[in-house]
Amino acid sequence: MSKDTQKPLADPALRLKAEEALAEEVSHVLPHTTTLQRTEHELRVYQIELEMQNEQLRQSQVALLASQARYAALYDQAPVGYLSLDSAGVIEQANLAACSLLGLVRDALLQRALSDFVAAAEQDSYYLLRRSSALHGQAQVAELPMVRADGEPFWAQLVANTADVSNGKEVLHLVLSDISERKRRELVRKRMASRIKELSRRLVQAQEEARKRLSRALHDGTSANLTALRLNLDQIVKAAAQAPDARLFWERVEDTRGLIADTNFSIRDICAELHTPALDRGGLLEVVRSYAQQFTKRTGLPVAVDCAHADLRLEPFLELSLFRIVQECLTNCAKHASASTIHVAIALSRTPRRVEVVDDGCGFELSLAATDARPGGLGLQNMRETAEFLGGNLLLESAPGRGTRVVVLV
Secondary structure (H helix, E strand, O other): OOOOOOOOOOOHHHHHHHHHHHHHHOOOOOOOOOHHHHHHHHHHHHHHHHHHHHHHHHHHHHHHHHHHHHHHHHHHHOOOEEEEEOOOOEEEEEOHHHHHHHOOOHHHHOOOEHHHHEOHHHHHHHHHHHHHHHHHOOOEEEEEEEEOOOOOEEEEEEEEEEEEOOOOOEEEEEEEEEOHHHHHHHHHHHHHHHHHHHHHHHHHHHHHHHHHHHHHHHHHHHHHHHHHHHHHHHHHHHHOOOOOOHHHHHHHHHHHHHHHHHHHHHHHHHHHHHOOHHHHHHOHHHHHHHHHHHHHHHHOOOEEEEEEOOOOOOOHHHHHHHHHHHHHHHHHHHHHHOOOOEEEEEEOOOOOOEEEEEEOOOOOOHHHHHOOOOOOHHHHHHHHHHHHHOOOEEEEEEOOOOOEEEEEEO
């Protein structure tokens, strides 16, 4: 036997165990054994050592098979789909959940391209998902409409992660989840929100129509009567000019005339508050300017109105809502601000559209406005809710002694 044959195996501990096992078979080896006997002894030790190695390998293989079985059970029993795709997007591995989601048994699903199950309109999105995962090496998430093998559509969430295997080939691991029920609930919520928004629009329009009818009724039903009363008083004054107590009579008539004029003026104000015809004729800028002029006559507060691209028109509902916000701002200024000037700026040429009302009045603490603790707080809340209802927001700036700025962005 050569010297190489006589070298022990790699594991010294295993060699020692083999020696001990052989020692149990033969009690001792005579010191004057022949070379043949020593070789036979070495071969026997190697044989026992190999048997021990084989047993260790067998046990390792059994443990590995048990581990693989546990992994396979977990893989197949997972509540979400797991897929492994090659660089071309062909399915190489799939668990039972993935097979169920896509509607095919495993043998039929393997070697199919996953793109076969992606809705035609979303093929580009699916390609970008795979490409992003390969480029960035991070988990990429997408929600795509997919189609089962029987043609039934469903929504799926895909979590993609690209990994390199030992031979350098890229493998795309995908987690596939059915989110059809969540998408259905989202669609129901969107439809309900859209329905509520449409009903709210109709409600506002109905309220505005009611304002318009009331304004016309006040104007048509009372102005003529008040004018007739004034004419009657004029006739009465002429007829009673020679009466003995004409002076006292004249004072009563003048007082009545004053009351009629004040009532007529109040009715015009109420009509203007209820409905401004300028909104129908010229849009937001014209109605704001018209109302600002009436506001200045009534309160003595000068109001400057600026508007770029004044010829632009918005949806009637939007114009009406923005005008009501400006109207509320001016009312708050007159009641609470103690301002000397008010400036209204309107910008309609870009998105978001901007309406800004600034006064140089006394201002207030913003913390009070948040709790409706200041006068006019509910008006501010109504303006904020109107802006949010339009899909925009309201920004408020104010401080004691530094005036107030209200900005609406829609």
